[in-house]
Amino acid sequence: MExxxxxxxxxxxxxxxxxxxxxxxxxxxxxxxxxxxxxxRQLLDGTNTTRVFWSWYxxxxxxxxxxxxxxxxxxxxxxxxxWNGKTYTLxxxxxxVSGITKMTPxxxxxxxxxxxxxxxxxxxxxxxxxxxxxxxxxRANALSLEDGTMNITYFEGEDGFDITGExxxxxxxxxxxxxxxxxxxxxxxxxxxxxxxxGYYPDAGDxxxxxxxxxxxxxxxxPGGLDSKGALTSGAGIKAYNFASATAGIQKARQKTIYExxxxxxxxxxxxxxxxxxxxxxxxxxxxEGCTNYxxxxxxxxxxxxxxxxxxxxxxxxxFIVGSTVSVxxxxxxxxxxxxxxxxxxxxxxxxxSSIEKVTVNGTEYTAINLDISGTITTTATTxxxxxxxxxxATEALPGHKDGCTFSxxxxxxxxxxxxxxxxxxxxTIGLDPLYDTTANEAGGFDYTVYQCRDxxxxxxxxxxDYEDTGIVYSGMPSGWNYVKAFIKSxxxxxxxxxxxxxxxxYFKSAFYGTSSAGVxxxxxxxxxxxxxxxxxxxxxxxxxxxxxxWGSRPRLCGAGKKRGExxx
Numbered sequence: 074m075e076x077x078x079x080x081x082x083x084x085x086x087x088x089x090x091x092x093x094x095x096x097x098x099x100x101x102x103x104x105x106x107x108x109x110x111x112x113x114r115q116l117l118d119g120t121n122t123t124r125v126f127w128s129w130y131x132x133x134x135x136x137x138x139x140x141x142x143x144x145x146x147x148x149x150x151x152x153x154x155x156w157n158g159k160t161y162t163l164x165x166x167x168x169x170v171s172g173i174t175k176m177t178p179x180x181x182x183x184x185x186x187x188x189x190x191x192x193x194x195x196x197x198x199x200x201x202x203x204x205x206x207x208x209x210x211x212r213a214n215a216l217s218l219e220d221g222t223m224n225i226t227y228f229e230g231e232d233g234f235d236i237t238g239e240x241x242x243x244x245x246x247x248x249x250x251x252x253x254x255x256x257x258x259x260x261x262x263x264x265x266x267x268x269x270x271x272g273y274y275p276d277a278g279d280x281x282x283x284x285x286x287x288x289x290x291x292x293x294x295x296p297g298g299l300d301s302k303g304a305l306t307s308g309a310g311i312k313a314y315n316f317a318s319a320t321a322g323i324q325k326a327r328q329k330t331i332y333e334x335x336x337x338x339x340x341x342x343x344x345x346x347x348x349x350x351x352x353x354x355x356x357x358x359x360x361x362e363g364c365t366n367y368x369x370x371x372x373x374x375x376x377x378x379x380x381x382x383x384x385x386x387x388x389x390x391x392x393f394i395v396g397s398t399v400s401v402x403x404x405x406x407x408x409x410x411x412x413x414x415x416x417x418x419x420x421x422x423x424x425x426x427s428s429i430e431k432v433t434v435n436g437t438e439y440t441a442i443n444l445d446i447s448g449t450i451t452t453t454a455t456t457x458x459x460x461x462x463x464x465x466x467a468t469e470a471l472p473g474h475k476d477g478c479t480f481s482x483x484x485x486x487x488x489x490x491x492x493x494x495x496x497x498x499x500x501x502t503i504g505l506d507p508l509y510d511t512t513a514n515e516a517g518g519f520d521y522t523v524y525q526c527r528d529x530x531x532x533x534x535x536x537x538x539d540y541e542d543t544g545i546v547y548s549g550m551p552s553g554w555n556y557v558k559a560f561i562k563s564x565x566x567x568x569x570x571x572x573x574x575x576x577x578x579x580y581f582k583s584a585f586y587g588t589s590s591a592g593v594x595x596x597x598x599x600x601x602x603x604x605x606x607x608x609x610x611x612x613x614x615x616x617x618x619x620x621x622x623x624w625g626s627r628p629r630l631c632g633a634g635k636k637r638g639e640x641x642x
Contacts, residue, residue, distance in 0.1 A: 106136060110151045117155040119201065122209040127230065141213070141225035146288040149248045152206040153267035153288070161207055162264040163349055168558040168572055170259055172579030174355040180264070188351040190361050193479040197472035202351050206248055206267055210474070210493040212294055214241035217332035217529070217633040221281050223291060236466070238308020239300050242293060242329065244632055245493035249279040249290040252346075254562055265350060276346075277527075277566030278339030280637040292340050295465035296488075296498045297322065297629040304328035307630050309466025312398065312423040315627045316413070319503045319595050319619045320534035322628020334529030334631035335504035339566035341598050345610045347492035351476060357489065358582035358609040361478055363497020364463060366485025368603030369393065370410050373456040374439055379449040382441040383458045390429060390440035394486050396479075397426050398461040398499075399442070405455055412459050412624035420450045423461055460602060462500035462627060463488050485605070499602035500627035501614060505532040507567060508540060509594040509615055518549035519588050521615065523569055527637060534619035536593055545569050550587040550615070554607050557581040564639045568596075568613065577606035588616040601625035 113129045126148055133144050162179040166172070178185055188202035189195075202208040214235055215223040226241045227234040236243060251266040251273035266273055275286040298311030305314060305325035314325065319335060326333035348357055357363065369392055375384045383401055393399075401424075402417040404410070410417060425445040432441045442458060444450075468490035470479045480487040488498040496502070510522040524540040526532055531539035543565050556575035560568055570585045584607040588594055594615050600608030602625070617626075 106133070106138070106147070109133060109136065110147060113148065113151040114155045117152055117206065119156075119205050120199075122152060122204045122206055123211075126211065130228075141228065142215075142223050142289075145211070145213075145225065145246060149288045152209070153248055156206045156267040158268070159207075160264055160266055160270070161350060162262060163353065165261045165355055167256060167259055167261055168580055172558070172575060174579065174582060176349060176353045176355060178353055179262075187353045189475060190352070190482055191471050191475040191477035192481060193470040193472075195472065195475075195477070197475050203474055207250065207265060208247075208347070208351055208492065210245050210247040212243055212245050212493060214238070215244045215246075215291065215632065216241050217330050217334070219332055221633050223633050236309045236469075237311065238295070238298075238306040242307035242630055242632070243295060243309070244291040244307065245294045246289050246291045247492065249275060249287050252276055263346070263349065274564055274642070275640050276339065276343060277564060277637075277639060278337075278343060280640045282528075282637050284637050284641050286640065290343065291632055292343060292494050293336065293630040293632060294493060295495050296462075296500065296502065297627050298465050299325065300329075302328065305333070305628060305630055307465075309469055311465045313462040313464065313498070313500055313627050315423075315462055315500050315624055316622055317626055317628055318622040319505045319626075319628055321622070322503065323505060323529075323532050325628065326529075326630055329630075332529055332633065334532060334633070335506070336502050336598070336629040336631050337504050337506035337566070338525075338568045338596065340631060341502075341610070342566055342568045344491055344494055344496060345568070348610055351492065355580070356582045356609050356611050357491070357497075358606070359483070359578060361476065361482045361489055362485040363478060363489035363599070363608070364485065364487055364499040364602050365497060365600060365608035366602070366605050367392070367394070367397070367460050367487075367499060370457055370459045373452040373454070373458070375434060375437075376451075376453045376456070378451045380452065381446055381449055382443045383452055383456065384432070384434070384439040384441055385458070387431070387438070387440050390442060392486075393426060393429055393442055393460070394480055395426050395429055396467060397486070398423055398463050399426055399444070399458055400424070400461050401444070401450065401452075401456065401458050403453055403456045410457060410459070412461065417457060417459060420452070420456065421446050423464075425464060460499070462602065462625065463498045465495065465498070467498070468495045491610070496610065497599050497608070498627075500625045501597035501601055502599050502629045503595065503597050503617075503626050504628065504631065505534065505595055505619055507543070507596065508536050508619065509596070510536055511588050511594050511615075512591050514549040516549055518551045519591065521547040521550055521569070523567055525565060525567070529631065529633075534593075543567055550585070552587045552589040552616075554584040554586050556584045556607075557611060560611070568611070570613075581609070581611045583607065583609035583611035583613075585612070586614040586616050592618055595619045597626065
């Protein structure tokens with residue numbers, strides 16, 4: 074089972090487990106939840122979290138508790154208590170001092186190196202991030218519930234787990250950490266704990282409607298795609314649900330359950346923080362790019378009848394990747410190559426490249442881009458092949474639980490996995506929380522007022538009474554791309570620029586796209602396959618209305634979208 078090591082523990086670990094199970098027997102047997110969880114805490118050492126879970130979980134089930142959300146919360150509590158007192162802190166420069174992006178690990182993180190990043194051909198090496206409770210995760214099929222929790226149906230590793238998300242979407246579950254941010258004038262600091270400490274608070278996405286911190290946090294593992302019934306899901310092997318607006322996406326999400334939500338800023342900020350915690354850099358750009366530089370469109374080099382391929386010159390075909398997604402269309406007399414146009418996709422739409430090979434036709438050598446299609450197509454001199462957002466699940470080829478990109482970390486051609494979540498697949502991730510009210514600024518640019526709605530059943534394409542003013546504003550945002558120097562620090566879970574004027578290699582290395590007209594806007598996250606240096610985990614396009622769509626817009630699930638927002642201590 075990918076991502077799970079069920080191998081038998083070492084002799085020393087076996088001895089510790091046996092001693093723990095003996096302690097359970099002395100304290101009332103397997104029916105004693107307290108004794109079982111105490112044994113779990115005793116076993117956890119930061120290198121064996123997965124093994125301990127799979128030793129603990131069947132015994133917890135046998136003891137009578139069948140609610141898997143409650144079980145995972147219990148395990149998270151034990152793991153958090155085992156790591157009680159550990160503090161992982163990262164220091165970065167205040168933007169007024171320097172634009173250097175590298176972060177310095179401090180406190181209990183000081184003796185650790187950045188976690189390994191892998192491609193599909195990398196030999197994985199065990200490091201601290203693989204099993205540390207702060208960074209450990211487990212994937213599961215789950216459905217949203219009315220109370221803001223999740224109905225976990227199967228964990229990955231159990232019979233019945235479905236990586237395709239057909240019956241229930243795949244989510245990545247992890248411990249919900251306590252967070253603290255501060256600034257001393259020269260440096261910014263962000264600190265993580267598994268248990269509460271002075272000045273620490275839970276992320277806004279981990280606070281339930283009753284102001285209680287959740288023990289676990291979860292995020293849709295894969296970019297948005299549709300199941301066989303047309304509902305929005307999270308699963309591997311599914312073509313992109315693109316050409317869709319956020320307002321259309323929420324309706325597709327509600328076909329799964331009426332409580333499903335769409336990806337929001339809490340999700341984006343979580344994954345950005347997890348990148349920082351694992352890799353000690355403000356942002357992923359220039360380290361592990363994701364699919365941000367895979368924007369190819371070429372005319373067929375030779376027309377053919379009844380084929381499953383498009384012939385290109387060797388130089389044109391050199392950039393294509395097996396397994397990636399393309400669309401093929403016959404433009405005829407048209408000249409506009411925007412992928413939105415139907416003529417760009419009328420022969421094959423969102424299909425995988427099955428293989429790439431050199432062929433010789435009539436004495437001339439070409440490179441064939443072979444397509445994974447059932448029927449055949451006829452190509453002409455006006456046939457164009459275009460790269461498109463990836464089918465979900467490409468990062469399943471990465472070894473174990475590792476972060477990284479399959480083909481190359483820096484080529485910018487394949488999606489990125491961070492903390493068990495696949496992102497930067499060549500399309501924008503879009504949702505309806507937050508919404509921006511934008512108005513023209515007399516001095517130039519546009520003013521942004523940020524609103525939030527933390528109830529998925531009330532998400533809307535307009536700023537209704539259910540949307541709260543966050544108090545976050547920005548005056549005079551210039552139209553177009555603006556590199557971000559710093560984001561506003563807020564306990565509300567928002568990710569909005571505070572300072573602009575950076576670059577693709579300094580500060581946050583990502584940009585925010587300012588609107589060129591007034592109206593309600595929603596953020597488009599992570600950028601598309603052609604955004605290059607503007608793109609990254611911290612990118613935001615703030616120019617699109619909730620009803621807008623493009624070939625690069627891809628709604629994505631959030632899951633159990635009932636959250637309080639700012640936590641009251």
